Amino acid sequence: MELLLQTFLNGVLMAGVYALVATGLALSLGVVGIVNFAHGEFLMLGAYLSYLLFAFCGVDPLLSLGLAFLAAFLVGGLTYRGLIRPVLRAPELNQMLLTFGLSVFLQNLALLLFGADTRVVAPPYQAATLALGPFFLGAVPLGAFLLSLALLLALHAFLTRAPLGLAMRAVAQNRLASGLLGIEAEGVYLLTFGLSAALAGVAGVMLSVMLYASPTVGFLFTLKSFAIVALAGLGNLKGVLPAALVLALAEALVSTYVPGGGGLVEAVFFLVLFLALVGRAWRGA
Amino acid sequence: MRKGLGLLVLLAGLAWAQTSLKVGVILPLSGASAVAGKAALNGIQLAAEEANAGGKVRLELVVVDDGTDPSKAVPAFTKLMTVDKVDIVIGGLASGVTFALSGPVKQYGPLFLVIGAASSVVEQAFEGYPLFFHYHPWDYHNVAAALQFFQYLNREQGAKKVAILYEDGPFGSAGIGVYKQQLEKLGYQVQAEPYKTGSGQFTPILTRFRAFQPDILYWIGYDVDALPIAAQTRQVGLRPKLIYGAPPSWPIGFEKNPLSQDVAGMTAWLPTLSNLESRRFVEAYRKKYGEVTEEYMAPMGYVIVKSLALAAERAGSPDKNRIAEALAGLRLNTPFGPLSFKPSDTGKTRYQGFGPEIWFQFQYIQGTRRPVFPKEKASVPLRYPGEYYLR
Amino acid sequence: MRGVFAFLLLFALLPFLPLGVWRAFLLDVGLFVLLFTALALSWDLVARTGQLSLAHGAFFGLGAYGTGLLLPHVGTLPALALGALLAGLGALLLGSVTLRLHGLYFAIASLAFSEVLRTLALKLPFTGGPIGLPVPPPFGGGLPLAGYYLAFAVLALAVALSLWAEKSPFRLAQAACRQSEAVARVLGVRVVRVKLLSLFLGSLVAGLSGGVYAMKALFLSPYEAFSLARAVEALVIPIFGGLYTTLGPLLGGVVLVGLEQALRLWIQEGYLVVYGALLVLAILFLPKGLLGLLGGRRG
The missing domain is CATH 3.40.50.2300 (Response regulator)
Structure with missing residues (x-):
């Protein structure tokens, strides 16, 4: 029973970061309508920023969080202006190839600049642990989970209360009608894409503390994010957190209870996804 | 001309x-x-x-x-x-x-x-x-060199249980069967679990290892896994006496991270x-x-x-x-x-x-890697149990 | 059409052209160009029904492993055929449960399928697992050009299928599925059947391409044979060359695979930065792919 609860906790904590990365992806997909294969590279940007600031200026990653948000927002905005806007009306496949090319470009640029080496930061709280009775919670995963949750709540509030947020949802639902209402889609797209990148940038800083910075750190998370977004339903922001929970819990349960389960985690993740999608197909989505 | x-x-x-x-x-x-x-x-x-x-x-x-x-x-x-x-x-x-x-x-x-x-x-x-x-x-040489160290840990330090984390690609899995068998022959109790390299999710597996209470946590994987394993071992309350890793290379800056203290590994060469x-x-x-x-x-x-x-x-x-x-x-x-x-x-x-013979064991000690085994190559004695156990 | 045959002729005669010292190198590059182009064409064949497959890496891997495992027992050609059939079975399995999914949903489902198969290749007892599987060369290694012409045959088959699909009424059925399934149904197109057949044919070619690859690489590992990179390459080439055509993927394959080899030899460090930048620029300035440059029509 104790092990079960601990496993549950492990899964829930992991779901936070998954949800944060996936929400960014869902935003650009739902509002701008772009399948962004380079989403993970914004995450990588955050991770390297955190590493560089820590290694050369001694800046605590906690402080890098805000900076990474801004930097990734800026890069996201520039990406939108320079690359995404020209292909907004192009076929979906062209958009995908563009973001894929961008991903290859950024990943290898990082490789050229920093090498393929894995880099790590060392803030004092990195392995800090909270022991609640028989349960153990890593302080960093817990912090990352809470921050992710807070960001997602803030985003939710923004989308349901703020005029700009409402505009974003309006555009997401119907491009044409929102235009008729006088909402300027252009500015909304720019903001959304920037925000999407910014969320990934913040997640990147968290991952630099929990894992590492390397040119490929974003890749695995992009893959899982796509899975989560698909499970939630494309563009369905509210569904992202539950979907992330389902997948993270499935992973945690398998790797705790199935002998040799650590090697099956990926397979289970995708099997759950596969079955969910097949289920959706037969319900007639 | x-x-x-x-x-x-x-x-x-x-x-x-x-x-x-x-x-x-x-x-x-x-x-x-x-x-x-x-x-x-x-x-x-x-x-x-x-x-x-x-x-x-x-x-x-x-x-x-x-x-x-x-x-x-x-x-x-x-x-x-x-x-x-x-x-x-x-x-x-x-x-x-x-x-x-x-x-x-x-x-x-x-x-x-x-x-x-x-x-x-x-x-x-x-x-x-x-x-x-x-x-x-060859890989069987690598196995032989590591086993020599484990034999020493068993005979001289009284280590009895090894928990192995191995990545599920060719690097981690190639020798795993032989390793398990040989370690058991040396008198160890062995539990081995595969994982996906780079995923950074060791908490569930490490939680499971807690009941086993291993003396040695041995991971065969890549540099990306070094820090997550060192951090999450502490976070789940696992207390091995030795964390021993065998990646082809180690992360840049790992030695400066306090979590690397007393982590041991095998290499063929160090600049020192x-x-x-x-x-x-x-x-x-x-x-x-x-x-x-x-x-x-x-x-x-x-x-x-x-x-x-x-x-x-x-x-x-x-x-x-x-x-x-x-x-x-x-x-x-x-x-x-x-x-x-x-x-x-x-x-x-x-x-x-x-x-x-070219392989030797080292430990991260106060920001550098120091050879600790075999004796003729050691520059400092092995710190066993490591700092992660003594906390 | 003439362009397509010129391509095939060029590749058929490549071993006999006076290439000087570069001959062996170009034949090696050519072999991989043929294989990856065939894979790309097989992806395009599926894409014409509006299905974005990320499972082509898996079909490639199934073909490669099927061929590799059977080759020592049944000989080269039967092993290739059976490997392709294995890929085809995989496609039927995937297709029968997912072809009702659209666009990105199908893409993600096919990605998931491919990840699960990779894990199977890692865990099954007879695949060599993570250590990998050695594969003998074709026909016992006696014929130096065997690999090249097998690869050529795979591409020729892919081209034949693609041309058939382009010239027959099947083209209309495919296009109808792509543009609107509801309309297609009204027009009397059996949507699921058309999609399943396209996926099946595509997977056969992908499987053959994997099988020939295995005999050239001489060694398979799950991470490499079922790699997502392969699936992505299969979709990059047609988009770069020109979608829903036969000539487009051919052009794209020769240019991209050749370009990558050339960039790697001459730029070396960081060549993929240039490669990525070229992809981005191509989309921005050549929205119809390389075919757009030639003023080709889109099917």
């Missing part, structure tokens, strides 16, 4: 006195093994420069990237053979790629000096090929080694590149070119068979210790350079 001709004759004479060699180098400069590949290339270029400065041989390197991918490696190798027309090739770092090269190597028949490719599957692929010189130890050849190498490397490398593939590449230059000098000819003959009889002091070629333990290939 006549003067010019005279000069030409003179130059030709000089070139004649030197043995001039064109050497192909095929390494992963992109793809999964790029870190090791670039380190190796640095070592190779350094040694080539030194050899050329010596004046007795002249090495011209033709470098190609194998991309850590057979579909890129095979054409690149063919280009070395047919366009650049080299007779001698240094390369073969990643096992899978080296396997793919076994076809074209047998077809074109160069002298093949292999820097890595530890998997014994590769040994089978090159069985009977006469010009195959394998410098790196005190033998003369190693110190010479480190100094020359720093002079050329302005930094010190931690990758043992750098001195490995260096050793290969050093031995090749020496063999070419002794052979006095650029002929690959005569160089191979000279190489086979060579004895050379290297940063790893003495090098000479013997038939491999399985008898499948004839020229095996290094064996289990």
Whole structure:
């Protein structure tokens, strides 16, 4: 029973970061309508920023969080202006190839600049642990989970209360009608894409503390994010957190209870996804 | 005009006195093994420069990237053979790629000096090929070296239980069956769990290990896993007496991280080694590149070119068979210790350079890696149990 | 059409052209160009029904492993055929449960399928697992051009299928599925059947391409044979060359695979930065792919 609860906790904590990365992806997909294969590279940007600031200026990653948000927002905005806007009306496949090319470009640029080496930061709280009775919670995963949750709540509030947020949802639902209402889609797209990148940038800083910075750190998370977004339903922001929970819990349960389960985690993740999608197909989505 | 001709004759004479060699180098400069590949290339270029400065041989390197991918490696190798027309090739770092090269190597028949490719599957692929010189130890040598350490931990330190985390790719899984069996033979209780490298999710597996209460947490994976394992071991409240890792390389900056304290591992070389050849190498490397490398593939590449230059000098000819003959009889002091070629333990290939003796165990101690085992190589005593246990 | 045949002719005669010292190198590059182009064409064949497959890496891997495992027992050609059939079975399995999914949903489902198969290749007892599987060369290694012409045959088959699909009424059925399934149904197109057949044919070609690859690489590992990179390459080439055509993927394959080899040899460090930048620029300035440059029409 104790092990079960601990496993549950492990899964829930992991779901936070998954949800944060996936929400960014869902935003650009739902509002701008772009399948962004380079989403993970914004995450990588955050991770390297955190590493560089820590290694050369001694800046605590906690402080890098805000900076990474801004930097990734800026890069996201520039990406939108320079690359995404020209292909907004192009076929979906062209958009995908563009973001894929961008991903290859950024990943290898990082490789050229920093090498393929894995880099790590060392803030004092990195392995800090909270022991609640028989349960153990890593302080960093817990912090990352809470921050992710807070960001997602803030985003939710923004989308349901703020005029700009409402505009974003309006555009997401119907491009044409929102235009008729006088909402300027252009500015909304720019903001959304920037925000999407910014969320990934913040997640990147968290991952630099929990894992590492390397040119490929974003890749695995992009893959899982796509899975989560698909499970939630494309563009369905509210569904992202539950979907992330389902997948993270499935992973945690398998790797705790199935002998040799650590090697099956990926397979289970995708099997759950596969079955969910097949289920959706037969319900007639 | 006549003067010019005279000069030409003179130059030709000089070139004649030197043995001039064109050497192909095929390494992963992109793809999964790029870190090791670039380190190796640095070592190779350094040694080539030194050899050329010596004046007795002249090495011209033709470098190609194998991309850590057979579909890129095979054409690149063919280009070395047919366009650049080299007779001698240094390369073969990643096992899978080296396997793919076994076809074209047998077809074109160069002298093949292999820097890595530890998997014994590769040994089978090159069985009977006469010009195959394998410098790196085979995987069974690696196992033997690690087991020696575990035997010591069992006999002298009373370690009884090992929990193994191994990545589920070829690197982590290749020897796992043998490892388990051998450790049990030594008297250990073993629990082994696979994981996906780079995912950073060890909490569930480590939580499970908690009930097992291992003395040693042993992970076979990559540099990306080092920090997450060190951090999450503490976060789940697991208290092994030793965290022991065997990745091909370690993360940059890991030594500065307090979590690395007392983490142990196995390597063939450290820049802090005190033998003369190693110190010479480190100094020359720093002079050329302005930094010190931690990758043992750098001195490995260096050793290969050093031995090749020496063999070419002794052979006095650029002929690959005569160089191979000279190489086979060579004895050379290297940063790893003495090098000479013997038939491999399985008898499948004839020229095996290094064996289990080059491996040693180190521990991260206050920001540097220090050799701790075997005794003749240790610079400080092993800290057992480590700091993560004593908390 | 003439362009397509010129391409095939060029590749058929490549071993006999006076290429000098570059001959062996170009034949090696050519072999991989043929294989990856065939894979790309097989992806395009599926894409014409509006299905974005990320499972082509898996079909490639199934073909490669099927061929590799059977080759020592049944000989080269039967092993290739059976390997392709294995890929085809995989496609039927995937297709029968997912072809009702659209666009990105199908893409993600096919990605998931491919990840699960990779894990199977890692865990099954007879695949060599993570250590990998050695594969003998075709026909016992006696014929130096065997690999090249097998690859050529795979591409020729892919081209034949693609041309058939382009010239027959099947083209209309495919296009109808792509543009609007509802309309297609009204027009009497059996949507699921058309999609399933396209996926099946595509997977056969992908499987053959994997099988020939295995015999050239001589060694398979799950991470490499079932790699997502392969699936992505299969979709990059047609988009780059020109979608829903036969000539487009051919052009794209020769240019991209050739370009990558060339960039790697001559730029070396960081060549993929240039490669990525070229992809981005191509989309920005050549929205119809390379075919757009030639003023080709889109099917």
